[in-house]
Amino acid sequence: MVLERLQQMASHLTGQTNRPHPFDPLSTEEIAAAVAIVGQSHPDVFFNTVTLWEPRKEQMMRYVASPENVPRPHRVADIVAIGRGSKVFDGTVDLDEGKIVTWDLTEGVQPLITMEDLQIVETVVRKDAKVIEQCGIVGIPPQDMHKVYCDPWTIGYDERFGSGVRLQQALMYYRPHIDDSQYTYPLDFCPIYNSDTQEIIHIDIPKVRRPLNTAPPTNYHAEAIKAAGGFRTDLKPINITQPEGVSFTVDGRTVKWQNWSCHIGFNYREGIVLSNVTFNDKGTVRPIFWRISLAEMVVPYGNPERPHHRKHAFDLGEYGGGYMTNSLSLGCDCKGAIHYLDAAFVSRNGDPQTIKNAICIHEEDAGILFKHTDFRDNSTTVTRARKLLISQIFTAANYEYCIYWILHQDGTIQLEIKLTGILNTYALNPGESAAPWGTEVYPGVNAHNHQHLFCLRVDPNIDGPNNTISIVDTVAADAPVGSEENFYGNAFYAKKTKVETMKDGMSDYDGASSRTWEMANEGKINAYSKKPVGYKLVSREVPKLLPKEGSLVWKRAGFARHAVHVTKYSDEQIHPAGRHVPQTSGEPSQGLPAWIAADPEGSLVNTDVVLWHTFGLTHFPAPEDYPVMPAEPMTVLLRPRGFFTENPAMDVPPSYSSTPSQVAAKKQGLTGVVDSLSRLAFGGAAEKGGSNDA
Amino acid sequence: MVLERLQQMASHLTGQTNRPHPFDPLSTEEIAAAVAIVGQSHPDVFFNTVTLWEPRKEQMMRYVASPENVPRPHRVADIVAIGRGSKVFDGTVDLDEGKIVTWDLTEGVQPLITMEDLQIVETVVRKDAKVIEQCGIVGIPPQDMHKVYCDPWTIGYDERFGSGVRLQQALMYYRPHIDDSQYTYPLDFCPIYNSDTQEIIHIDIPKVRRPLNTAPPTNYHAEAIKAAGGFRTDLKPINITQPEGVSFTVDGRTVKWQNWSCHIGFNYREGIVLSNVTFNDKGTVRPIFWRISLAEMVVPYGNPERPHHRKHAFDLGEYGGGYMTNSLSLGCDCKGAIHYLDAAFVSRNGDPQTIKNAICIHEEDAGILFKHTDFRDNSTTVTRARKLLISQIFTAANYEYCIYWILHQDGTIQLEIKLTGILNTYALNPGESAAPWGTEVYPGVNAHNHQHLFCLRVDPNIDGPNNTISIVDTVAADAPVGSEENFYGNAFYAKKTKVETMKDGMSDYDGASSRTWEMANEGKINAYSKKPVGYKLVSREVPKLLPKEGSLVWKRAGFARHAVHVTKYSDEQIHPAGRHVPQTSGEPSQGLPAWIAADPEGSLVNTDVVLWHTFGLTHFPAPEDYPVMPAEPMTVLLRPRGFFTENPAMDVPPSYSSTPSQVAAKKQGLTGVVDSLSRLAFGGAAEKGGSNDA
Ligand SMILES: [Co+2]
Ligand SMILES: [Co+2]
The missing domain is CATH 2.70.98.20 (Copper amine oxidase, catalytic domain)
Incomplete structure (x- = not known):
């Protein structure tokens, strides 16, 4: 009966008049439907991700080319779920059909850390006895543990723990006041957190201890700036308005x-x-x-010292x-x-x-x-x-x-x-140098x-999916200076390596050769350049x-x-x-x-x-x-390089355009509509320069 | 008597209440004064440049530090003039004293080509019999010589002519109509122009001739776009206004x-x-x-073919x-x-x-x-x-x-x-390839x-004139992966080479090392980074x-x-x-x-x-x-890298700022004044997101 309801729900979703585009992300309704369908068979899992399983390209290209004639790809959810014993499941759910398509136990992997996974760590570290002990060592009494914060990071990979246990590393901080930036008060130790058991399983403690920073807080929020002397008062507003709406x-x-x-x-x-x-x-x-x-x-x-080497x-x-x-x-x-x-x-x-x-x-x-x-x-x-x-x-x-x-x-x-x-900051002792792996950006604060x-x-x-990539380098011609082919030695060209x-x-x-990468369609020749149409990656x-x-x-x-x-x-x-x-x-x-x-x-x-x-x-x-x-x-x-046969923006209305014959006849050229609101900064008659004052 | 008047003029100029700043360019009055002073001794010269001879740095640094106590540097004009027989004079005129300070005949040089020098060439080429002959060869009858244009370029250096004669090269074009872009109709020959005698002294003619392009005009001015179908109509205005004026x-x-x-x-x-x-x-x-x-x-x-090798x-x-x-x-x-x-x-x-x-x-x-x-x-x-x-x-x-x-x-x-x-374009015959030294950007048009x-x-x-430049490269540490100093192999640092x-x-x-160049003052140490204060060139x-x-x-x-x-x-x-x-x-x-x-x-x-x-x-x-x-x-x-001790823009008023304690108390943070004109593109209630909707 529940399955039937889910199928109805799915059919309702996909049958509605404003059906989602096949590329659309899953809606909240679709996510709910996918979760419900999974719950039928797997009621005991937590969800890591429920996202669009994108339609296969071959089918989607046909659909895009002719949406009226090609069947619309089904809406499919791509699911990662975590079951008891930290088992990871990768699955797909066909929402059009209201059923699970695939559901696989994946061994030896850890799905990503969600915001919920992250948020819980801080609560745990504050209560952990060994963390409280370490806080005491750096100078934070137990009654101040509510002032201790952590940014939980994935652990990267630590050979001591491997991949089997779901871990986070807690980068530790302190706030003298709730509104103070914790990054001025990094703590020197690093708890390792087990996301499954929700407990601290280890603490990395450096050989050289670094007590809590004693520098005053440095903050950026408005209350702090107001307290420190206030905001600059010499900024006049720049208003950007689109009274006729947008162009898209x-x-x-x-x-x-x-x-x-x-x-x-x-x-x-x-x-x-x-x-x-x-x-x-x-x-x-x-x-x-x-x-x-x-x-x-x-x-x-870039800091090789443990445990920063892991970041x-x-x-x-x-x-x-x-x-x-x-x-x-x-x-x-x-x-x-x-x-x-x-x-x-x-x-x-x-x-x-x-x-x-x-x-x-x-x-x-x-x-x-x-x-x-x-x-x-x-x-x-x-x-x-x-x-x-x-x-x-x-x-x-x-x-x-x-x-x-x-x-x-x-x-x-x-x-x-x-x-x-x-x-990201770390503690630095007075007199300790942050170089060469970091910089002291504020007293006692080392940024790596x-x-x-x-x-x-x-x-x-x-112009179609069949494309060819070429590496493009600027290269001087081989012929030497003084040779007949290169008398002045100035010859150079774009060398393409397919x-x-x-x-x-x-x-x-290669910065010296201004290397770019070309994406071209060898089946389509630019009518002017006589080369395959293409785009270039310029980076x-x-x-x-x-x-x-x-x-x-x-x-x-x-x-x-x-x-x-x-x-x-x-x-x-x-x-x-x-x-x-x-x-x-x-x-x-x-x-x-x-x-x-x-x-x-x-x-x-x-x-x-x-x-x-x-x-x-x-x-x-x-x-x-x-x-x-x-x-x-x-x-x-x-x-685009050789993709178009001319500047594709030729018909953008100009701010101003005059021709030689208009200038010769002392006629005004075409003045566009975009410039009428500009003003001289310090008033006065708008004594214009510009060649549009013919 | 005239000298006296000039001295008065100079003294008037420098004695006025709004005296020019020593860095100010010469005003029209100062230029006139300089010209008049030169004219006293050298009535027969043409002027190439009359520009500010900038005050010497040592004097000017003292002046800037204490303008009340240090004598104001004199206003001095730096002059290049050309006399009979194409003699070049480099001179300086002290405007405060109303006299020529230096006046030297400089042998073997050619001062720059002014706009006036450039403008005259086109008139000359149109009348030159040999140019008219060459125009005929490429298909332009003598009665159409008014449709022939040229962009006069400096010649660069041509060993056939050396440096003794003041030359320009005329890159030749044609306009079917006065409003057509000439760059679609490059002519294949290149006259050499003597700026002193104002005559064509040679024409470079390619071995392979290229008759006038027969492709239709392609233009970008408003009249042409209107004729070709008009402007796009889907751009709505974006208004930028500063109702309270500027902040400078x-x-x-x-x-x-x-x-x-x-x-x-x-x-x-x-x-x-x-x-x-x-x-x-x-x-x-x-x-x-x-x-x-x-x-x-x-x-x-990059085209080695004569005469393009010269460009x-x-x-x-x-x-x-x-x-x-x-x-x-x-x-x-x-x-x-x-x-x-x-x-x-x-x-x-x-x-x-x-x-x-x-x-x-x-x-x-x-x-x-x-x-x-x-x-x-x-x-x-x-x-x-x-x-x-x-x-x-x-x-x-x-x-x-x-x-x-x-x-x-x-x-x-x-x-x-x-x-x-x-x-810059050149002629291309039908069927001829522009590669590898250029691209056919339009039929018959080769852009090199x-x-x-x-x-x-x-x-x-x-922080003062005594600075030191360092080359800064990002470099991986030498210690190998697995070594105690670099166990994970992640260590890297900024290597500075003074x-x-x-x-x-x-x-x-060096693109791979993200090379930058540092300009630092070794006499001034950043209180936080403990390194010399500096700026970096990032390019x-x-x-x-x-x-x-x-x-x-x-x-x-x-x-x-x-x-x-x-x-x-x-x-x-x-x-x-x-x-x-x-x-x-x-x-x-x-x-x-x-x-x-x-x-x-x-x-x-x-x-x-x-x-x-x-x-x-x-x-x-x-x-x-x-x-x-x-x-x-x-x-x-x-x-700035290590120049300031903190982000120097901290006191710029925020658009929005809330603190943890405000969020906890469900209080509104500080909302700046800059955002009140923004609107939703398609109307509707301004259903805001953002964390400033606490
Ligand atoms: Co960064
Ligand atoms: Co260019």
């Missing part, structure tokens, strides 16, 4: 803007996923990317960039006219939960799009640019990651990531060197992985060994460090290294390929990063 | 904004110059940079980034509340000329400045950033360079350059590979110079051989490719190579040093760049 449309989760169209997905792990990204090229809708997302990241720390969080694979996402706030995180999308997740006990305003969609002015002045007569065309930002911000304990997927009118897609939040390495997964669909096989795809960055923040070859991080974060990996498309390959990341030993390496090792000679030419790009930055902390870090941006571009 | 003040040419202060100079060559850049650090005005500017650039093209413009040294600057237009080039500064130059015959609105100063919202959310209770602080842009745009024939000097609240100075405008390499001159003044001597300063970029667009070692460009553009050069400060060393750049052979190399060769072992430690940074990009044209290029940005950062 949203149909479900499909956004259309300035010839772009894409579906905006979201999951617990990657956060925002852009699917079926297309560009209307003068009436022809041309596919560009099938799916792009941040698929993984790792933050290795290297995979924030997406171990916690989830969706699970940790902020609920965004109008006028704070974004300004202007905003459209928000919510996110739905499952709780540990199976209840659907919603994060309001998880995704922000908005436009911004983007400066000059193009300009040219004829020096002969000052005839000028100047056109301003607009960009569309699809963004989220997630909080990974101390850090904030602000993720901006930015569409530009010129066909470029930009991924901008801003790092802000607070440094670290890298932020992100893995961008790009599934190109450049990625023929998976093993060829593993390539590093300049590409440090090498600093943990050494053979190191734990090198083994676990195989995706970070090279700037680019290329694989043949597989529906199963979304997570470059593996599906279940916590406590993997890296032996063997999961994800990319395993996939490539399985078919190193597999041809990648003119077939369905995926490009994985690891980029980021190496962060040597400085006092300027404390007590809260000014946002540090980094950018990756996907640029 | 301007006193003369000194701007103060958000703790920053700097003087904004401008000259014919470098364009914007920022001098005496300081930051008010909690009441202490701390010097950071004495002077920063774009000092030179070179655009080498490599030094746009600053050969034409002047000030001389070519645009008159900016309110609401087009910049939006919001704008303050403009004009620029004054001399004309060939000595008349002062003004470019209105040469410099734009304005503020922009800059997204999130910092944010942190406590995952325990969602207490949040989020603060928006502001930036101040000081910008100019100059047109170098086909190209536009948009230069943005950007001050950030966090102490960062950003130089952003956007490239837009039109590709090229680099845009800029030389940023930074005269650091990090630039001890001028020859050590020549350093290349990621640093291609190597592609013209080969020993090539013409390599010889002439010595500054571009390395990413960074460091020199000991000299008042005479502003121009890294030399004072007079046109037609230099590069034997010996002027500027940086000569200065370093003169004292390779000279110590650079803890002394007054200058850092020269060459950055830019390699441009392989694509059809997307045509008929006008979407702006391509590149960025260089000067970031």
Whole structure:
């Protein structure tokens, strides 16, 4: 009877008039249905994730091409559940059919740590006798244990404990007052927490003890700044308004803007996923990317002293960039006219939960799009640019990651990531040097060197799924200076090296050669350039992985060994460090290294390929990063190069445009509508310059 | 008698109540005075440049420190004039004393090509019989010579003609209609023009002839877009207004904004110059940079075929980034509340000329400045950033360079350059391939590979003039994986290599090690980090110079051989490719190579040093760049690292801030004033998310 009700519920869900797009995340109703269906057979599990099992690409490409004629892919939930005895189950539930499709016990893995898993640790450490004892040693009396805090981290991998027991490491802090930043008061010991038994099983204690910091608090919240002298008073408002509304449309989760169209997905792990990204090229809708997302990241720390050697969080694979996402706030995180999308997740006990305003969609002015002045007569065309930002911000304990997927009118897609939040800190004794593995950013506060390495997964669909990747280097011609072929020695060209096989795809960055990677469709030739149509990955923040070859991080974060990996498309390959990341030993390496090792000679030419790009930055902390870090941006571009036959933004209305004949006739050119509100800063007649004052 | 009048004029100028700041560019009155004074002794010269001879640093530092007590440096004009027989004179005129200080005949040099020099060439080529003959050969009848255009370029250096005769090369084009873009119709021959005799002295004719392109015009101005189907209609306005005015003040040419202060100079060559850049650090005005500017650039093209092998413009040294600057237009080039500064130059015959609105100063919202959310209770602080842009745009024939000097609240100075405008193009026969030295961007239009390499001159003044430069690389520790010192193999650190001597300063970029360059004051230790206070040059667009070692460009553009050069400060060393750049052979190399060769072992430690940074990009044209290029940005950062003892933007008012105790008490936190105008894109109740809805 219950099964029948569930099937009705499922059929109701899928039969409704506003049926979800096959790429849509599971709704709260769908999550509830999936949980209920699982509960029929497995009433005793906790839920780790209930997320969209994405439709298979082959079926989905047919569906997208002809949604009226191709059967709509079933709604399927991808489930990770944890049963008694910490058994891990990976399952799928077909919501259209209201039944479990697969349900497998997976041995030897640890699913990610959810926010609920994290939150409980602090309560436990405060009550643990050995922790209380250690707090006493560093100077915190038992009655002050409510002032003790911890940021629970996944343990990474610790050979003493292995992968069998579900662990977290508790990075310990203290707050003199509830509103004080705990990062000024790191404690020197590190409890290890068993998530199954909910108890502290070990405490890592350093040989050199570091008593509680005696420096005064340093805080960044408004109350603290007011108390310390107040806010600066010399900032006048900059108002950004869109009185006629926005220039984009949203149909479900499909956004259309300035010839772009894409579906905006979201999951617990990657956060925002852009699917079926297309560009209307003068009436022809041309596919560009099938799916792009941040698929993984790792933050290795550079201090080799125990237990800091263990710090290297995979924030997406171990916690989830969706699970940790902020609920965004109008006028704070974004300004202007905003459209928000919510996110739905499952709780540990199976209840659907919603994060309001998880995704922000908005436009911004983007400066000059193009300009040219004829020096002969000052005839000028100047056109301003607009960009569309699809963004989220997630909080990974101390850090904030602000993720901006930015569409530009010129066909470029930009991924901008801003790092802000607070440094991970450790205790430092008076007179002790933080060098070379860290920096003293405040008295008694040691912030360790670290890298932020992100893995961008790009599934190109450049005028179709069969694409070829090439490594492009700028190279001087061989012919020597003075030779007939290169008399002045100035010859240079773009050298393209086609990625023929998976093993060829593993390539590093070369700053000196301005290396880029081209994604091209060899079956489609640009009518003008006579070369295959393509997009280029342009990325300049590409440090090498600093943990050494053979190191734990090198083994676990195989995706970070090279700037680019290329694989043949597989529906199963979304997570470059593996599906279940916590406590993997890296032996063997999961994800990319395993996939490539399985078919190193597999041809990648003119077939369905995926490009994985690891980029980021190496962060040597400085006092300027404390007590809260000014946002540090980094950018990756996907640029059309030979994809279009002309600048695709030619028909954006100019701010001003005059022609030579108008100048000669002393006629006014075309003045656009965008500039009428600008004013001179200090008043006075608007004594304009500019060649548009003909 | 005339001299007396001039002295009176000079004394009037310098005695007025609003006397110019010693860094101010020469005013039109000062230019007129200088010209008049020169005319007394040298009535027969034409003027190439009359610009500020900048006060000597030693004197000026004393003056800045105590303007009341130190004599104000005299106003001195730096003059280049051309006399009969193409004689070049370099002179200085003391305007306070109304007299010529120096006046030297300089042999074997060619001063830069002014806009007036450029403009005349087109008139000459149209009338030249041999040019008319060549036009006939490519298909242009004599009666259509008014449809023939040319972009006159400096010749670079051509060994056939040497440096003795003042030359330009005329890159030839055709316009079917006066409003058509000539770049679609390049002509295949290249006249050489003698600027002294104003005649064509030679024509370079390719072996393979390329008749006039028969493709239809492709244009970008408004009339053309309207004719081709009109503008897109789906862009709604984004209004940016500052109803209470701007947050900066301007006193003369000194701007103060958000703790920053700097003087904004401008000259014919470098364009914007920022001098005496300081930051008010909690009441202490701390010097950071004495002077920063774009000092030179070179655009080498990669086609070795004659005469294209010759194309490599030094746009600053050969034409002047000030001389070519645009008159900016309110609401087009910049939006919001704008303050403009004009620029004054001399004309060939000595008349002062003004470019209105040469410099734009304005503020922009800059997204999130910092944010942190406590995952325990969602207490949040989020603060928006502001930036101040000081910008100019100059047109170098086909190209536009948009230069943005950007001050950030966090102490960062950003130089952003956007490239837009039109590709330099050449003729291509039907069926001919543009590869490998170029791209066919439109039928019959070949755009050659090229680099845009800029030389940023930074005269650091990090808490004083005595600074030390270090090369900073991220480096893995030596200790192997598994060793006691590096058990997990994760150790890494910032390796600093001090630039001890001028020859050590020549350093290349290393993308893999995320190389940066530090400018530090070893005499001033950061109280927290315990290291010398410093700023870092962070630059990621640093291609190597592609013209080969020993090539013409390599010889002439010595500054571009390395990413960074460091020199000991000299008042005479502003121009890294030399004072007079046109037609230099590069034997010996002027500027940086000569200065370093003169004292390779000279110590650079803890002394007054200058850092020269060459950055830019390699441009392989694509059809997307045509008929006008979407702006391509590149960025260089000067970031405080260990300069401040905390984030210097802590007191910027937040958009929202709540504390744990406010959250616990269900109290509203502090809501700033900046967010009240934001709206939901599609109406509805402002169903806010965000943790500020406590
Ligand atoms: Co960091
Ligand atoms: Co270019």
